[in-house]
Amino acid sequence: MWADLATIGRNADSGGYRRYAWTGADADCRTWFQEQAEARGLTCETDRNGNQWAWLGDPSAGDAAVTGSHLDSVPDGGAFDGPLGVVSSFAALDELRRRGATFTKPFAITNFGDEEGARFGLACVGSRLTAGRLTKAQAYELRDGDGVSLPQAMEATGYDPDAIGPDPERLARIGAFVELHVEQGRALDLSGDPVGIASAIWPHGRWRFDFRGEANHAGTTRLADRRDPMLTYAETVLAARREAELAGAVATFGKVSVEPNGVNAIPSLVRGWLDSRAPEQSALDVVTAAIEAAAREHAERNGIDLTVVRESFTPVVEFEHALRDELGKILGGRAPLLGTGAGHDAGILSESIPTAMLFVRNPTGVSHSPAEYAAEDDCLAGVIALADVLEGLACS
Template identity: 85%
Template sequence: MWRDLEPIGRDADTRGYRRYAWTGADADCRAWFKAQADSRGLTYELDRNGNQWAWLGDPLAEGAVITGSHLDSVPDGGAFDGPLGVVSSFAALDELRARGTRFTKPVAITNFGDEEGARFGLACVGSRLASGQLTREAAYELRDGDGVSLPQAMEEAGHDPSTIGPDPERLARIGAFVELHVEQGRALDLSGDRVGIASAIWPHGRWRFDFHGEANHAGTTRLVDRRDPMLTYAETVLAARREAELAGAVATFGKISVEPNAVNAIPSLVRGWLDSRAADQATLDTVVSAIERAAKERAERDGVDLRVVRESFTPVIEFEHALRDEMNKILGGSVPVLGTGAGHDAGILSGAIPTAMLFVRNPTGVSHSPAESAAEDDCVAGVIALADVLEGLACR
């Protein structure tokens, strides 16, 4: 499976992945998923929001046990973030069939669409639509960097965008969703464990900072006469690092857009996107408020107009304790339980259905990068753990 999936959407120069929603690479990933389902005799289904499902058993029966993850990537992302969960799900099903497992509940593997939000700027679009956290009206307003709307992109890829929206009937039939994911951190590497269970996802959000200045000639405009939004942006980046460090949180400006974006021109607009996360809501609010305050103070000094827009937000998510504890019992009771600052479809769906997560050790902690990795024996350990959990949940 890795050999077939490995070349899809991989950039020849960076060696990173560019599997963006509703593009050619995304279509190839979707074709790969369907081929995996067909080769195993599973019932394949594409839901109204473009999420893929591969069913063993009756899709309309109650109490289904679901596993899977996503196949899209961040710009120049790694091979494991998302795909490890999908590949491991098919491998776990193969393992259970080899054991001769008799299921009493339907089991499905899923690929949720546009989890990373790399193209339209909003993470977990597929699961947000299904759970009703993203309305059809709001989804229709999403646009990529070229101005292409989400419905236009879906239509060009052969999916009817008029069908998107909440899917409560489907979610009501799901008894549990277990997502396996490579750990995006080094907790398991430091503890020496191959597999862990998620306790919670930190509250996190994305904020857009628009710094409006005045375009002018870089060679003839005196420094004292400038209204340079790049200065304000630079100070805000430093403030984000400073405030996050003081609070024990994280804050990152990882994306920037500049107008007119010329070497010999003072910018008229600098737009930067802040991603911030913390262990609790109060800390996150403190950090973001401090960053906004620093940006405002510097903007006033620089003669720059500032506008801040919160584009997305996810509160702290505690995975269901009963499901988490049952998984730990299935796995022998000694699996480490750890929190994470990364968002996932399992977190989005947790408000509608019981969800849980398994993490596989990442030896460096690097993620969202071509350097992302996981050892083969750790991946196998993850497959066995997932198979054991699915067997325990779907055969009782």
């Protein structure tokens, strides 16, 4: 499975993956998912929001055990973030069948659409729509860098954008959702454990900073006469690092667009996107307020107009303690609890259904990069742990 999936959407120059929502690479991943489901006798369907489901048993019976993750990527992302969870789900089903386990509840493997938000700038679109945390009207406003809207992208690949929206009936079928994911840090590497259980997801969000100045000639305009938004943006980037360190948080300007984007032109607009996360809401509030205050101070000094828009926000997610504790019992106490600063579909769904997460050791701690890695032995340990969990939740 891993070898078949590994070539899809991989960029030959960077070695990273470019599997963006509603593109050819995304379609190829969806075809791979359907083929894996059908090879195991599962019934595959795509829901109204573009998420794929592979069912064993009658979905309408309710109290289903569901696992899975996503197959899309960030720009030049690694091989494991998302796909490890989907591949491991199919492998865990294979392991349960090898054991002779009998399912007493419906079971499903899922591939959530557009989890990374690489194309339209909002993470977890598929699960947000399903859970009613993103409205149809809001989804219709999403556009990629070329101005293509989400409904246009869906329609171009054969899906009906008019159907998107909350899907409470589907969520009501699910008794528990368990997502396996490569760890995006080094906690397990430091503790020496191949697998861990998520305790909580840090509160996090994305903010867009629009710095508007005045375009002018780079060679003839005196420094004193410039209204250069790039200067204010750069000062804000440095402020973000400083304020994050002071607040015990993380803050990153990882995406920027410039107009008119000419080598010999002073920009008229610099638009930067801030991603910030913290262990507690209070720390996140402190760091984002301080970054905005610093940006406004520099903007005023440099004659720059500033607009700040919060594009997305997810509060702290405490995974349901009962399900989390059940996973701990099933795994015999051999998996430590750890928090994470990364968002996941399991976090989005946690307000609607019981969710939990398993993490597989990442010795480099690197994620969202081609250097992302998990050793085969640890991946297999993750499969066994997931199979143990599913057997405890859904099998006799």
